[in-house]
Amino acid sequence: MEFSSKLLENAVNEMSQLPGIGKRTALRLVLHLLKQPQEQTGKLAAALTKMRENINFCANCHNISDTALCEICANPKRDGQLVCVVEDIRDVMAIENTSQFRGHYHVLGGKISPMDGIGPGDLAITSLVEKVKTGNISELIFALSSTMEGDTTNFYIYKQIEPFNITTTTIARGISVGDELEYADEVTLGRSILHRIPFETSLKSL
Amino acid sequence: MEFSSKLLENAVNEMSQLPGIGKRTALRLVLHLLKQPQEQTGKLAAALTKMRENINFCANCHNISDTALCEICANPKRDGQLVCVVEDIRDVMAIENTSQFRGHYHVLGGKISPMDGIGPGDLAITSLVEKVKTGNISELIFALSSTMEGDTTNFYIYKQIEPFNITTTTIARGISVGDELEYADEVTLGRSILHRIPFETSLKSL
Numbered sequence: 001m002e003f004s005s006k007l008l009e010n011a012v013n014e015m016s017q018l019p020g021i022g023k024r025t026a027l028r029l030v031l032h033l034l035k036q037p038q039e040q041t042g043k044l045a046a047a048l049t050k051m052r053e054n055i056n057f058c059a060n061c062h063n064i065s066d067t068a069l070c071e072i073c074a075n076p077k078r079d080g081q082l083v084c085v086v087e088d089i090r091d092v093m094a095i096e097n098t099s100q101f102r103g104h105y106h107v108l109g110g111k112i113s114p115m116d117g118i119g120p121g122d123l124a125i126t127s128l129v130e131k132v133k134t135g136n137i138s139e140l141i142f143a144l145s146s147t148m149e150g151d152t153t154n155f156y157i158y159k160q161i162e163p164f165n166i167t168t169t170t171i172a173r174g175i176s177v178g179d180e181l182e183y184a185d186e187v188t189l190g191r192s193i194l195h196r197i198p199f200e201t202s203l204k205s206l
Numbered sequence: 207m208e209f210s211s212k213l214l215e216n217a218v219n220e221m222s223q224l225p226g227i228g229k230r231t232a233l234r235l236v237l238h239l240l241k242q243p244q245e246q247t248g249k250l251a252a253a254l255t256k257m258r259e260n261i262n263f264c265a266n267c268h269n270i271s272d273t274a275l276c277e278i279c280a281n282p283k284r285d286g287q288l289v290c291v292v293e294d295i296r297d298v299m300a301i302e303n304t305s306q307f308r309g310h311y312h313v314l315g316g317k318i319s320p321m322d323g324i325g326p327g328d329l330a331i332t333s334l335v336e337k338v339k340t341g342n343i344s345e346l347i348f349a350l351s352s353t354m355e356g357d358t359t360n361f362y363i364y365k366q367i368e369p370f371n372i373t374t375t376t377i378a379r380g381i382s383v384g385d386e387l388e389y390a391d392e393v394t395l396g397r398s399i400l401h402r403i404p405f406e407t408s409l410k411s412l
């Protein structure tokens with residue numbers, strides 16, 4: 001791609017560093033900014049810089065937070081004995097959205113993936129094990145994605161905390177509510193049969 | 207979407223102002239920046255701000271340029287009597303890429319689109335008509351996209367310059383080089399038959 005302006009080229013190059021944004025898309029986005037008032041670019045640049053420079057992670061759960069402890073960890077009504085282990089803050093947002101969980105989270109910051117060069121040391125695993133060691137946790141809920149990497153990470157953590165004898169659970173996998181059985185993938189359908197629950201229990205969630 | 211941080215929310219909101227970037231994508235991009243060194247966000251923000259504040263448009267053709275006249279208009283080897291009318295600088299880049307055009311461009315900045323509230327006054331049409339009036343242009347090549355808006359814009363300009371009696375042409379539409387006829391859309395195939403060219407002429411472009 002040959003540019004008629006260095007300023008433009010530079011902006012497109014920086015924009016296309018973002019994941020999933022190729023040069024063509026970057027050019028489209030940058031040309032859009034040129035058609036908008038200068039103020040819009042200023043606000044975008046300021047928001048990104050301010051965020052990157054001042055972002056803070058909750059000292060307890062590693063969730064993104066503007067305060068030392070995030071709102072969830074600081075809320076006395078939440079049960080800190082119940083800890084849900086997730087990959088990233090998007091999972092926290094998704095689970096919070098359901099209003100079904102009243103415990104704390106522990107954000108690992110990813111999952112073990114040797115292919116991508118991510119080992120246990122790159123994730124917030126030590127701080128999780130430390131938390132378990134203190135004895136203030138009764139149950140750890142694994143809510144990682146059900147991929148090989150997710151399973152590996154679950155198992156690695158499980159092995160570390162096994163000596164401390166706390167309850168470990170994993171979120172239920174099954175057919176999505178409202179989905180037709182015939183369109184479900186075999187693995188999910190198989191798991192949903194294996195991990196069937198008492199009918200009375202299902203009535204309670206209605 | 208509920209955010210655990212105002213800084214994060216702000217960054218996501220600004221990012222999702224960009225066309226085609228929804229809240230989810232914006233969150234993904236912003237979280238990526240948080241995982242990269244702070245320097246990357248700084249460079250992105252600086253590149254965008256510098257570009258937006260200092261961008262310049264060629265005084266002759268309205269192409270983006272860091273100098274008063276763009277490289278094309280400033281090049282004495284290019285033929286200023288031949289002017290190719292395009293919507294936007296991406297079209298200039300695409301045509302320059304072919305190395306088949308040695309004239310100048312005129313970048314309109316869009317096309318007439320009442321649906322989007324874009325009238326002739328929002329485009330660089332007056333300056334094009336002025337250029338034609340000076341009598342230094344021998345041929346105007348319309349290279350707008352062949353949509354209703356493109357055709358409307360072509361016709362509007364054509365009517366304005368008709369009195370000045372210069373040659374007006376439009377780029378050829380037809381089957382892409384290398385494409386199978388059977389997969390071509392009917393309209394394109396129809397036009398390519400209607401606008402057939404002497405076989406000898408086709409030999410010259412081999």
Ligand SMILES: [Zn+2]
Pocket residue numbers: 058059060061062063069070071072073074
């Ligand atoms: Zn927290």
Ligand SMILES: [Zn+2]
Pocket residue numbers: 264265266267268269275276277278279280
């Ligand atoms: Zn120019």
